[in-house]
Amino acid sequence: QGVLSNISSITDLGGFDPVWLFLVVGGVMFILGFAGCIGALRENTFLLKFFSVFLGIIFFLELTAGVLAFVFKDWIKDQLYFFINNNIRAYRDDIDLQNLIDFTQEYWQCCGAFGADDWNLNIYFNCTDSNASRERCGVPFSCCTKDPAEDVINTQCGYDARQKPEVDQQIVIYTKGCVPQFEKWLQDNLTIVAGVFIGIALLQIFGICLAQNLVSDIEAVRASW
Structure with a gap:
């Protein structure tokens, strides 16, 4: 709860x-x-x-x-964007919410709603000069690309990641947002998703x-x- x-x-x-x-x-x-x-x-x-x-x-x-x-798929897309950005703002407020965001970004291999710069919305990760946090201009570790040879997660891998040029960022972190990645997953798995919904509908009609x-x-x- x-x-x-x-x-x-x-x-x-x-x-x-x-x-x-x-x-x-x-x-x-x-x-x-x-x-x-x-x-x-x-x-x-x-x-x-x-x-x-x-x-x-x-x-x-x-x-x-x-x-x-x-x-109303465009409206749903806007609501998803709004939801993820509000999650970003509240990232450090609760450990359970933080774990949920980290799981989402690791699973979808994404960062932020539409890109890594969405993490500017968080007071710990924004790039403003007044931000004294060590995580300034960085991203959470869940945004980092994974090295199969690493057995232990490097929780500091996202430090200063957004201060690098965009070409270098792509080597260190995921630069695609979670909304586009979710859309891509739906397109790639459209047959499976449609099959699940059709199967549920047939079971209901059968009942x-x-x-x-x-x-x-x-x-x-x-x-x-």
Whole structure:
């Protein structure tokens, strides 16, 4: 909950704590699973219809979200940029948040939202003359290119990195931003991502069809009594 509570303070959600989102999603999944399981075991048509309708609503919402994400992809890109830059400002404020940012930059092999200079937003890494920090004009170690021969992480590898010419920077640190790298990852793995979403959609449709079929069978048996 520590990192989630810190995320709530940097995402401009008006005090909304994202942990409540996880609680709501967990509660919905429990209710949906309970209705489907008990409805099938006890041959309760009300619970089965509830399960079917609720699953259909979730499928419709997911489909709507996918369409809106495609239509408003530029807005989503701006929000992602805003989110990452707010993370950069708060980098040293919480160790869990710091670990989250470091993991993201190492995994995507990126630095900042659109480039390493985005770290000027952080009071410890900005290049202003008034900055007395040893990390001035540098970047976190997670921005550094990795040497396979190194077994121990050099946490000071990003010191003074942005004082070097851009050609030399590319040798020491990742110069591409996390937003472009995320877009590139989506393009490279579009088939896998689409396959996952289609698979989830098919499972939901399959669940709806099974529930409706079971309701029909139960009602047919009861009608013959």
